[in-house]
Each structure stands twice: as C-alpha cells, then as structure tokens.
Amino acid sequence: MGRQSRRKALERHIRNVFLNDEMFSIEAFLEILEAEIDELSESKWIDEEDYIFAVAELRGRLGMVLIDQADEVYANEDARAMLKKLWPAAYEKNIIRLIPNMVEDLIGGDRFTMGVTVNDDRLRREVIPRLP
DSSP: OOHHHHHHHHHHHHHHHHHSOOOOOHHHIIIIIGGGHHHHHHHHHHTTOSEEEEEEEETTEEEEEEEOTTOOEEEHHHHHHHHHHHSTTTHHHHHHHHHHHHHHHHHTTEEEEEEEETTTTEEEEEEEEOOO
C-alpha cells in the first residue's frame, strides 16, 4: 500500500472509530498506551491540563486512553464516551478538526496526544515519539 493510500485508509478508519463508533483495538491499548499512562498523567499535571488523551495505532487498528482531572483512566470505547461527555456540543467538530493531525502523527509512527485546559479554552497538542 502506497503512502497516500495508507494515509487515506487511516483517515477513513479514524473517522469510523470516532464518528461512527467502530470498535477500538484492545491490543493497541495494551501494547502501546497502557505503559504510557503514568507519563501522560505526569504531563497533564506538569502542563496544568484538565485532561489528556492519546491515540495510537498498531497494525492498522487504533487504541485510545483518556485521563481526566481526577486521574481516572479510560480506555478505548470508555475513553471515547468520556470525550463525548467532555465535549457535548463540539465533539464531532473537534474530531473532524483533529483528524489531519491524528493521521500525520500516526502515519509517522508517533502517538497522537492532546492535552486540554478547559478554563481558558486552549488546546495543547504535542507529538511524543513511540519508543521502539
């Protein structure tokens, strides 16, 4: 599969997972994101963010983690449900806006990470390379 074909397929998959409630991959969560929960939580506190979420890809499948203000950890479908709850009026619009960044990060072999600070409506995005 060429790079452009892979990019289009990944974009379509992200849209299906986030906007059409397609299933996430437990393997992507367990193999990539579970080990990064402490790092993500620490980053959330250092950057004074209200919550943080990350998306990773493993063999064409997506995993997701979200850590809320109280440091509760949500994985995959539960993380998506919590993000919908946190963005009740803007979930679809925000996801559509973030898809190009998700594709870019994931196609490059990185995880997509987004820290969110609610009190001043700023979104902070950082790219953290996945360790080999």
